[in-house]
Amino acid sequence: MSASHGIALIGSRGKMGRALAHLIEGELASSCALVASLHTQSDDRDWSKALSADVWIDFSLARSTQRLHSVLASGRGPSGLPAIVIGTTGHSASERAMLDELATLTRVLQASNFSTGVLALKKALEFISPLLGDSGFRPLMVETHHVHKKDAPSGTALTLAAATRGLTDERIYSIRAGEVIGDHRVEFHGHGERLSFEHHAQSREIFARGALQAALWMAGRHRRERTGTGWLTLDDFFEEKLACLK
Ligand SMILES: NC(=O)c1ccc[n+]([C@@H]2O[C@H](COP(=O)([O-])OP(=O)(O)OC[C@H]3O[C@@H](n4cnc5c(N)ncnc54)[C@H](OP(=O)(O)O)[C@@H]3O)[C@@H](O)[C@H]2O)c1
Structure with a gap:
């Protein structure tokens, strides 16, 4: 620069x-x-x-x-x-x-x-969720943040949900605990199998x-x-x- x-x-x-x-x-x-x-x-x-x-x-x-x-x-x-x-x-x-x-x-x-990992996760979900949806998998999300966070679901959860076909707001579960910086897990539940994608922020x-x-x-x-x-x-x-x- x-x-x-x-x-x-x-x-x-x-x-x-x-x-x-x-x-x-x-x-x-x-x-x-x-x-x-x-x-x-x-x-x-x-x-x-x-x-x-x-x-x-x-x-x-x-x-x-x-x-x-x-x-x-x-x-x-x-x-x-x-x-x-x-x-x-x-x-x-x-x-x-x-x-x-x-x-x-x-x-x-x-x-x-603004993390690179979440951007990569968003791209992966955009690609994979239609394929999994067509095979009968249903998505849900669990997001965990520190107890001081004012909004729920988190903005990241909403962004990831918008990128995941079939993931509705009522299937986003928000947990507020301790000093967790930000964890997001998207699970796809199929017949006899389950797939998950996770991102953990370890530092602001x-x-x-x-x-x-x-x-x-x-x-x-x-x-x-x-x-x-x-x-x-x-x-x-x-x-x-x-x-x-x-
Ligand atoms: N996009 C991302 O990647 C990302 C990542 C982490 C967090 N966030 C978001 O970023 C925001 C801040 O998070 P944080 O954890 O830093 O929050 P925080 O520790 O509560 O800090 C909030 C800051 O905003 C200031 N503020 C509040 N009302 C204001 C007003 N009316 N005018 C000017 N300043 C005002 C506060 O000022 P005082 O110090 O005077 O109280 C404080 O400095 C949240 O919305 C959070 O969800 C986004």
């Missing part, structure tokens, strides 16, 4: 925010810099400082969407609006509508899980690293093209990376 990109962190004092700041200020210090750190105590000045960032990374709570929306909808940085990477999960329909509106103003990438760093890679990609694109709006996904990011390798 040649130029340093300015990053504003929303939810900077949280578990994910701290993991992100650790990477930005340590390992990735030559490619990016923290220009604003936002949390519940931040005032209007802090938020307007964030407009000078190339990209915002939001790992806060869904209720912060209102503030995010009002600052971005009425503000403008020196080189247009920052791009946004959203890791926050559990948005209501009205919060989702605010994000849709932001995607008409700038580029927005949202992912319920996997999400932070994935989100930062996506943010630097977004920031680079933003600088090159200056303008651009709309939703992007992690699939877009990986497809562009893979295309570069071909």
